[in-house]
Amino acid sequence: MTSKKSAKLAVLIDADNAQSSIARQLLAEVGKYGEAHVKRAYGDWTNPQLKGWSDVLPRNSIEPIQQFAYTHGKNATDSAMIIDAMDLLSSDRFNGFCLVSSDSDFTPLVTRIRDSGLKVYGFGEHKTPKAFVSACDEFIFTEHLNHRSERKINPNEVAMSESHDPAHNASDSLLQNSTETTLHRDEWTRLSDVCEHLTTRHPDFSLSTRGYAKLSDLISDSPQFDIEERPSQRDKSPELFVRHRRTLAGTMKI
Template sequence: MNRSMLRRRTTPKTDTPIAAFARSVTAAQRWIRPLLPAVQHRRDDAAPRWDGSGWDTARTGKPRVAVLIDADNVPAARIGAVLARAQEFGGHQIRRAYGDWRRPHLAGWHTPLLAHAIRPVQQFSWTTGKNASDLAMAIDAMELLFNGIRVFVLASSDSDFTGLVLRLRESGCDVYGFGERKTPASFATACTAFLRLEDLTPPGPHTPSDVHAATKPKPADGEPTSRGGLSIQQCLQLSAAVQQAAGPDGWTNQATVGHLASSRIPGLREMIPPQVKFGEFIAATGLFDIQKRDPGNGKPPTIYIRNKSSS
């Protein structure tokens, strides 16, 4: 018997099922690997429109807005104006209204829910005197925060949401409150901005002259006035807010100025009529240079302003 035959007889068989399977996988990988770039490209094209940052990058480039409505504390007739104003804060809206829809006092909500594509969230009132809708609304808000939402609209006149607002703002969110005049100050001041339902009107067409006239509220007796109906002191405060937020070139984002001015100038939001945007109000004062900048990537232009003395 020669050595080659002896070697074949004494060598153990290594072609086990596992080894055969491993060889098959290796062969499949060699065949699939060249196709992966094309597959990944198609996957990116078919990906959802939302990214993890809470921005609607594929459609508007604006942040998504979560509109959460406490139906027990917001009149159904006002919700259309709330949603219209909420469009100024971002793009796609997540709309939810919370309540025990079996209750007779919520019957007036049926038509607005359908008309405005608001998702009703049923929350049974298990105990008298306890509003279970508040807790459900807070839980949903935290879940939306976890999913990347960074702009919230809370429609309620209930101070119980003050803690929720503070928590959302600690996480870097903008929270816009809508409520009736009876809303406690704790909730209103915690929000990035608070708008009274009584002051809201359905948006309609207006001309620049209408805007200029609308941005001139009546001053108090004996109060000196300057640009756009603002007092001299208010003009100085507004210019100081621009100066504080400005970069080395003197320009700053108009939205940043809006946040600073709202905290520095008491009653500024009440001075601006509901149908007038903050940018239109700024332009009507004549105090600032205004510039539109294109951020690219299909996003809408960003408005920058600076004090005219900085030019």
């Protein structure tokens, strides 16, 4: 089985639909999932609106793919990117794809790639339609990448600054619901079960944008949960179990 760090990835960027300012942070985030063996950006480079990419592409070794806008109102860039993705998929050289766009037109492409057994990591803005977000194995919102680019994030600062952020309040709710969904009768559940539920049901839940590398660290720092280590019944390694703290007050009914 290929490890996450050794995974060979193809990074395809819809330059018509992505900001050039996120390129460096984007590639740093991609590095958490594997190695970018192909980095391509698609657009009509004669368009002055893409001028911001001119310096970014060579600095980050991103190959520009020219696609003229042959017909007004038709997105030729999307078509070129989808065709290229299918060619790369058929080469059997990759373990996964990173698709950078906020356009739902790529949803069928994501489904096709995942049907072939490869991972798909999506990158886009909060305006990205839910269908595209949900289709990916994981989805990272690019606004958070830009916000975190200039300094090291203190998780406590993140928690304070995001207390009024609807997106992160939604993430807290997802974590809570995932814990409750996977609860055992004694009100404790394996952390691995919670992680699996989040990964499969909520690909837009991102640890990195919250300043954490591991789910166990996020839960340990949260006042909403209890977490403890127990001997494993499966092997010699200990297991982590978690429960929602309000169960102690008897307010949750299973």
